[in-house]
Amino acid sequence: MTKDIERISGVLRFARYFRTWPQEDILELASLCEWVRFEADTMMIRADEPAEALYLIVNGHVELSYKDGEGKNGVIDLLGDGQLVGECALAPDGHYAVSLKTLEATTAIRIDGLLFSKFLSAHFDRALTMMSVMTERLCQMLRQTEELKCRSAAQRLGIYLLADAVPIDDVHETPLTIEKSALARKLGMTSETFSRALKKLSELGVTQHSNGRIIRISDAEMLADWCGLSDSERKEGQENAFQAVI
Amino acid sequence: MSYRRLTEADLGLISKIPVMSAFSKTEIPTVIGGSCVSVFPKRELLFNEGDVADQFYILLKGRVRLFRVLDDGRVALFHLVSPGEAFAEAVVLSGQNYPVSAECDAESEIAAISRFQLINRLQRDPLLVGRMMQTLIERERFFFKELNDLRQLTPIQRLIEFLLSRNGEETAVAKHIIANRIGVTPETFSRALRRLSDEGLIARDSEMSILDLEGLQRFMQQQ
Incomplete structure (x- = not known):
């Protein structure tokens, strides 16, 4: 673990959670942080253990899993660069509700929970923005439950592909930066269902290239229609317009 | 819709709600505007998805559905609120719009807390902020379980x-x-x-x- 206030504050000021904070508050927050690096397949946090820190993922992918009443772990999300986890460290005597495991070598900023909690107690406006962050997360989770309840596996995969698609000539292409099995878990489906969903999408002009590392979408608008995305969910000209949906 | 005054039983119920547990029973009426409870004789829409979230609610009697109407007309139900539960408190804290619509059953009784009053109260007592965060964390746990089950x-x-x-x-x-x-x-x-x-x-x-x-x-x- 290394402490480097200047470099940490440089990352924090561009993180969407803190980008509205004044510089002096960013610097104060950076003083409560340290760099951490984890190898692939490392447990960053474990459910039910005392929550001592929050983590801002700087580089890498991590898997978020929930332990049910019988102790079985189920993956509920896959998080990447710029995402914050472990807010329960802000609660006195809090315990982590989920486990976090790295899928690849991952760099993160560790924020001491107790010290951050004290900082927020002394900065009312910053506390409100943190509440806003947590609320935003809740809204995102609400949206995920809606996706799981109302959209088919192929539609969910289609939306994911549209979110990361970049226009190239007359088509759109999506690079797959994570293993398909990990992506299937993120989307709440088995590898078999994932394959069936991809086959279904091939009927809509979605094809695999470069050994499956690149997905080409021949008609993004048609795919968006088929996935049931409304106009408001894909406003023209909005950067990463589909990202908001997933 | 009619109104009735808060009773001792209401205060007991409200004080058990995490977001309100930071307040003493004597403080609760001052946070709930006019110390009144709204009584809905028939089914009624409390707010629409996209409305400015200027108050959150505590259900004292009856049932409330939190839902969204999808573009194809289907209705996605997110939560059935039971008596003794608060709803919309998270979005009120952050000053966002309601992400879902809410409709109550006939004979429901509901207390509403305005954002303006709440923020004023929080500014006067920073310790309450920690309690509010606790509530958001608990709500997050609910969604972790919900997502896992689905x-x-x-x-x-x-x-x-x-x-x-x-x-x-x-x-x-x-x-x-x-x-x-x-x-x-x-x-x-x-x-x-x-x-x-x-x-x-x-x-x-x-x-x-x-x-x-x-x-x-x-x-x-x-x-």
Whole structure:
């Protein structure tokens, strides 16, 4: 673990959670942080253990899993660069509700929970923005439950592909930066269902290239229609317009 | 809609809600504007998705549905609020718009807390902020479980979990509402119900009464 206030504050000021904070508050927050690096397949946090820190993922992918009443772990999300986890460290005597495991070598900023909690107690406006962050997360989770309840596996995969698609000539292409099995878990489906969903999408002009590392979408608008995305969910000209949906 | 005054029983219920537990019983009436409870004689929409979230609510009696109307006209039900539960407090704290719509049943009784009053109160007592965060964290735990159930449990397991969660309070809820709540189609819901009643685990009545609790728990494990 290394402490480097200047470099940490440089990352924090561009993180969407803190980008509205004044510089002096960013610097104060950076003083409560340290760099951490984890190898692939490392447990960053474990459910039910005392929550001592929050983590801002700087580089890498991590898997978020929930332990049910019988102790079985189920993956509920896959998080990447710029995402914050472990807010329960802000609660006195809090315990982590989920486990976090790295899928690849991952760099993160560790924020001491107790010290951050004290900082927020002394900065009312910053506390409100943190509440806003947590609320935003809740809204995102609400949206995920809606996706799981109302959209088919192929539609969910289609939306994911549209979110990361970049226009190239007359088509759109999506690079797959994570293993398909990990992506299937993120989307709440088995590898078999994932394959069936991809086959279904091939009927809509979605094809695999470069050994499956690149997905080409021949008609993004048609795919968006088929996935049931409304106009408001894909406003023209909005950067990463589909990202908001997933 | 009519109004009635807060009773001692209301205060007892409200003080148990995490977001309000930071306030003493004598403080609660000052946070709830006018110390009044709204009484809805018939089914009514409390707010629409996209409205400015200027107040949050505590259900004292009745039932409230939190839902979204999708573009194709289908309705996605997110939560059935029970008495003693707060809703919309998270978005009120952050000053966002309501992400869902809310509709109450007839005879529901609801207390509303305005954002303006709450923020004023929080500014006067920073310790309360910590309590509010606690509430958001607890709500996040609810969603972690919800997402896990939707991803990991089969439709019949979700139905069993719903039946077990009632803790013996077998009030009749429309079957299409339950189907929506646990995220299955009405057809799948009917098949799951039939299977459980064929196994002799639940009755074919409107309350879906549990006939064999241990058997139902065992059946859940075997799925």
